[in-house]
Amino acid sequence: NAGVTQTPKFRVLKTGQSMTLLCAQDMNHEYMYWYRQDPGMGLRLIHYSVGEGTTAKGEVPDGYNVSRLKKQNFLLGLESAAPSQTSVYFCASSYGGTGPGTGELFFGEGSRLTVL
Amino acid sequence: GQSLEQPSEVTAVEGAIVQINCTYQTSGFYGLSWYQQHDGGAPTFLSYNALDGLEETGRFSSFLSRSDSYGYLLLQELQMKDSASYFCAVREIGKLIFGQGTELSVKP
Numbered sequence: 001n002a003g004v005t006q007t008p009k010f011r012v013l014k015t016g017q018s019m020t021l022l023c024a025q026d027m028n029h030e031y032m033y034w035y036r037q038d039p040g041m042g043l044r045l046i047h048y049s050v051g052e053g054t055t056a057k058g059e060v061p062d063g064y065n066v067s068r069l070k071k072q073n074f075l076l077g078l079e080s081a082a083p084s085q086t087s088v089y090f091c092a093s094s095y096g097g098t099g100p101g102t103g104e105l106f107f108g109e110g111s112r113l114t115v116l
Numbered sequence: 117g118q119s120l121e122q123p124s125e126v127t128a129v130e131g132a133i134v135q136i137n138c139t140y141q142t143s144g145f146y147g148l149s150w151y152q153q154h155d156g157g158a159p160t161f162l163s164y165n166a167l168d169g170l171e172e173t174g175r176f177s178s179f180l181s182r183s184d185s186y187g188y189l190l191l192q193e194l195q196m197k198d199s200a201s202y203f204c205a206v207r208e209i210g211k212l213i214f215g216q217g218t219e220l221s222v223k224p
Binding site: 037 | 146148149151157158160161164165166203205210211212214216217
């Protein structure tokens with residue numbers, strides 16, 4: 001049982017290049033999330049999805065786009081990378097609704113992105 | 117918008133008890149979660165409080181007061197392996213918003 005898988009785990013980009021981070025979950029979760037974490041900082045929500053075909057903006061959405069064409073996948077795109085987007089990106093998933101299970105997020109191992 | 121406040125650093129000795137507080141301001145509050153993160157790895161879930169009161173899971177307990185917009189994580193019988201970052205997070209409809217984290221250092 002893989003849980004939440006992120007690819008790639010490491011990537012170095014030049015300013016202006018584009019790339020896509022892929023997140024896949026095998027737990028049939030409704031909700032999926034993309035966070036970024038910078039040194040000494042908490043996790044900041046970039047975008048999230050409450051179901052297949054839906055996306056919504058989080059706290060820091062500028063410069064990123066997302067898609068959720070299939071329930072198990074959530075893609076994060078950087079159209080024109082900037083040095084300020086150097087960060088560790090975490091994908092997570094959870095059950096839907098507002099019940100007790102929705103407080104628990106299952107995280108991937110993170111994707112470490114450097115933009116030069 | 118949302119805001120969460122928790123101390124940036126806490127130091128304690130092995131075997132002691134430590135409490136990490138979290139105050140929050142948010143709309144559409146459904147519950148408060150706690151997570152642990154070691155050395156920048158994947159955060160792991162510790163607890164979730166949707167109702168007022170204390171929840172206990174082994175050495176860890178979590179408390180919530182919805183009327184005071186306040187919660188805490190209590191760690192008992194501290195061990196060296198508890199040295200990590202701890203995050204509180206508020207559950208709103210559709211999303212979970214995290215605090216800045218508390219770096220816990222456990223000394224021998």
